[in-house]
Amino acid sequence: MSTVWVRFGDARDYPIMVEPGNLKLLGSLARTRIRGKTAFLISHARIYRLYGRTAEKSLRSAGFTVHKILVPEGEKTKSLAQAESIIGRMIARRADRTAFIVALGGGVIGDLAGFVAATYMRGIEFIQVPTSLLAQVDSSVGGKVAVNHLRGKNLIGAFLQPRLVVSDPSMLKSLSRRQFRAGLAEVIKSAIIADAGFFLDLESELPKILRLELGSLSRMIARSCALKARVVEKDETEQGLRAILNYGHTLGHALETFHKYRGYLHGEAISVGMAGAARLALETGVCRQETVDRQERILRQAGLPVRGRGEPVNAIWRIMQTDKKVREGDNIYILTPKIGHARIFKKIGYFSVQRVLKAVLGGVGGWKNIHG
Numbered sequence: 001m002s003t004v005w006v007r008f009g010d011a012r013d014y015p016i017m018v019e020p021g022n023l024k025l026l027g028s029l030a031r032t033r034i035r036g037k038t039a040f041l042i043s044h045a046r047i048y049r050l051y052g053r054t055a056e057k058s059l060r061s062a063g064f065t066v067h068k069i070l071v072p073e074g075e076k077t078k079s080l081a082q083a084e085s086i087i088g089r090m091i092a093r094r095a096d097r098t099a100f101i102v103a104l105g106g107g108v109i110g111d112l113a114g115f116v117a118a119t120y121m122r123g124i125e126f127i128q129v130p131t132s133l134l135a136q137v138d139s140s141v142g143g144k145v146a147v148n149h150l151r152g153k154n155l156i157g158a159f160l161q162p163r164l165v166v167s168d169p170s171m172l173k174s175l176s177r178r179q180f181r182a183g184l185a186e187v188i189k190s191a192i193i194a195d196a197g198f199f200l201d202l203e204s205e206l207p208k209i210l211r212l213e214l215g216s217l218s219r220m221i222a223r224s225c226a227l228k229a230r231v232v233e234k235d236e237t238e239q240g241l242r243a244i245l246n247y248g249h250t251l252g253h254a255l256e257t258f259h260k261y262r263g264y265l266h267g268e269a270i271s272v273g274m275a276g277a278a279r280l281a282l283e284t285g286v287c288r289q290e291t292v293d294r295q296e297r298i299l300r301q302a303g304l305p306v307r308g309r310g311e312p313v314n315a316i317w318r319i320m321q322t323d324k325k326v327r328e329g330d331n332i333y334i335l336t337p338k339i340g341h342a343r344i345f346k347k348i349g350y351f352s353v354q355r356v357l358k359a360v361l362g363g364v365g366g367w368k369n370i371h372g
């Protein structure tokens with residue numbers, strides 16, 4: 001079993017266990033990490049049907065009592081109202097502070113269940129069992145948990161590190177191809193910003209990964225988690241370094257917002273965002289053409305988009321400005337001088353950004369084609 005530790009040098013240290021088939025070991029792994037005896041398994045019907053019984057059986061045979069709580073599928077379920085409803089069900093079961101939560105699902109379930117764990121009686125233990133690629137490589141690592149507010153995503157949240165992450169790559173076989181590719185965007189991002197060797201390996205391993213060969217897939221997941229873990233360990237609450245994980249995200253978020261979260265999956269949007277960031281680096285003399293070409297090549301190879309759908313430059317620019325103020329500080333850009341390195345740049349010229357947006361978005365108008 002491949003184990004990646006996330007280390008803060010205190011009691012919050014926790015292992016991410018990556019191994020095909022390890023869902024069956026959930027109970028025995030939990031035994032080594034959890035104080036209490038009562039588990040609240042949070043999931044939604046589709047995932048529960050696929051993997052719930054295996055998870056429950058494993059927990060029960062390790063001596064835990066299991067209560068299952070199913071919530072509706074989809075981003076809307078990441079709400080304060082849903083969190084309150086789960087908490088209500090836990091109170092009804094007389095859950096005390098030794099109860100713990102098992103989040104079985106993608107990032108939506110992980111964020112919601114983690115938020116409940118962070119707030120129920122001021123915090124209880126929780127285990128992540130991420131089932132989507134995005135959740136296995138990104139959202140289950142780093143301890144950010146949240147629900148959405150009507151005015152924006154992830155506005156109500158906390159930092160709570162799980163006690164354990166059990167990542168079973170064989171669960172990805174039931175994930176849709178589109179969701180799988182979207183998760184790959186975050187993996188490729190990690191390699192671009194932090195590990196040239198990993199990027200090189202991805203370039204050669206990608207065909208196997210796309211065929212879901214479990215060996216290659218497991219190595220990729222573990223490596224990607226390790227990269228994010230190293231960043232999070234140095235900057236848990238995003239005071240500085242952790243911001244590099246937002247590579248490609250300003251433009252990506254603007255695209256998601258522009259289409260009201262219905263046009264692109266997150267990974268698809270940040271793929272276009274990374275293509276934009278790469279071009280901006282070239283435009284401003286930060287990197288060479290080859291660095292742009294390699295990024296675009298691997299994104300395309302992964303089946304991800306590197307151009308927009310004709311969104312109007314000015315509308316996207318305006319959304320980016322608001323997003324930057326909220327998330328990154330004014331006029332900060334994360335760019336890659338070369339593969340494996342990311343740096344924060346200030347004072348990038350307005351005209352450079354406009355030129356890049358024009359090239360990447362693919363012209364004015366046209367976006368209506370998506371909905372119409």
Ligand SMILES: NC(=O)c1ccc[n+]([C@@H]2O[C@H](COP(=O)([O-])OP(=O)(O)OC[C@H]3O[C@@H](n4cnc5c(N)ncnc54)[C@H](O)[C@@H]3O)[C@@H](O)[C@H]2O)c1
Nearest residue numbers: 106107108109131132134135138139144171172174175179
């Ligand atoms: N906490 C963090 O650091 C962090 C980081 C990135 C994203 N996020 C959050 O994660 C969420 C997105 O996560 P996501 O992309 O996993 O979305 P998701 O949880 O909605 O899952 C995507 C879809 O895939 C399905 N699915 C998941 N695993 C499956 C499997 N094994 N087989 C079949 N279907 C499966 C789900 O039912 C869902 O329909 C967003 O809410 C985002 O804000 C959080």
Ligand SMILES: [Zn+2]
Nearest residue numbers: 186249266270
């Ligand atoms: Zn992301």
